Amino acid sequence: AQSVTQPDIHITVSEGASLELRCNYSYGATPYLFWYVQSPGQGLQLLLKYFSGDTLVQGIKGFEAEFKRSQSSFNLRKPSVHWSDAAEYFCAVGAGYQKVTFGIGTKLQVIP
Amino acid sequence: SQTIHQWPATLVQPVGSPLSLECTVEGTSNPNLYWYRQAAGRGLQLLFYSVGIGQISSEVPQNLSASRPQDRQFILSSKKLLLSDSGFYLCAWSSEGGPETQYFGPGTRLLVL
Numbered sequence: 001a002q003s004v005t006q007p008d009i010h011i012t013v014s015e016g017a018s019l020e021l022r023c024n025y026s027y028g029a030t031p032y033l034f035w036y037v038q039s040p041g042q043g044l045q046l047l048l049k050y051f052s053g054d055t056l057v058q059g060i061k062g063f064e065a066e067f068k069r070s071q072s073s074f075n076l077r078k079p080s081v082h083w084s085d086a087a088e089y090f091c092a093v094g095a096g097y098q099k100v101t102f103g104i105g106t107k108l109q110v111i112p
Numbered sequence: 113s114q115t116i117h118q119w120p121a122t123l124v125q126p127v128g129s130p131l132s133l134e135c136t137v138e139g140t141s142n143p144n145l146y147w148y149r150q151a152a153g154r155g156l157q158l159l160f161y162s163v164g165i166g167q168i169s170s171e172v173p174q175n176l177s178a179s180r181p182q183d184r185q186f187i188l189s190s191k192k193l194l195l196s197d198s199g200f201y202l203c204a205w206s207s208e209g210g211p212e213t214q215y216f217g218p219g220t221r222l223l224v225l
Contacts (some may be wrong), residue, residue: 032212043118043202043216044156090155094212104155 002027002095003017005047006103014111021076021106023091032094033074038105039087047089050074061085086110114139117219118203125224131176131190131206133220138184140141143205145186146214147178150200198224 003026013019025031030049036044039085048059065076074091088107093102115138125131137143147159158171160178168178175194179187186203200221204214 034213036216041219041221043218046213046215049213078131097129098215100158100212 002031002083002093002099002101004091004093004101004103006089006091006106008106009019009104010107010109012109012111014058015083016080019076019078019081019087019108021091021108023074023103025074025091025093026072027093027095029095030069031098033065033101034092034094035059035063035074035076036090036092036102037061037087038090044090046078056078080110081110083110083112114205114215115122116203116205116215116217118128118146118201118220120220121218122221123223125193125222126194127224131188131193132220133188133203133222135186135217136184137186137205140207142183143207145180146204146206146210147186147188148202148204150202155174156202160188165224188204193224195224198222 005024007022034049035047037047038044047063048057048065050057050067051090063078065074067074086108088105090105091103092100117179125138144163146161148155148156149159160168160170162168162180165180175190177189200219202219203217
């Protein structure tokens with residue numbers, strides 16, 4: 001069965017600084033990979049996804065993620081964080097019909 | 113475009129009372145539908161998923177049940193709520209077939225007292 005690890009529970013960055021959220025997955029073949037964002041009390045919004053092809057994926061809100069097969073990673077990046085990016089971020093892996101496994105999330109705090 | 117609705121947004125229920133949470137999807141046909149529960153610091157736990165009317169798969173044995181009476185309607189129920197049922201319940205849909213991309217509703221906050 002597939003699994004996802006988000007090693008950082010909380011991250012604090014200054015507004016304008018760069019951001020990288022880590023995600024590692026475990027799966028025997030090439031997975032489908034996702035990043036979602038959740039604002040407090042809201043549902044999850046899809047930021048980006050990787051299915052195949054170019055390993056650098058562009059998403060909404062200026063986010064990007066890079067699939068690295070050798071490291072089993074799919075880290076999320078943003079060059080300059082805005083205060084509105086404060087939220088919880090979930091990495092997820094899909095490995096077959098219907099089944100998607102989510103990480104436990106990383107809470108991002110942005111300080112002025 | 114597709115939209116997904118959940119209601120109620122917030123619910124406070126006593127222990128032992130019944131539960132019914134509703135999820136509806138617009139703008140798509142024959143979606144796959146999912147119920148998740150989110151507890152603080154524990155990520156998302158898949159409770160049920162459905163690939164069609166009347167077809168429900170349960171991922172976690174518990175006192176909750178799900179039903180899909182119509183193509184775009186998914187209901188989460190309980191006959192008797194437990195304190196441990198408190199949490200944030202999310203409904204999601206995905207298109208028939210793969211690859212898998214799930215789209216989430218706004219969620220229902222349930223507090224069992």
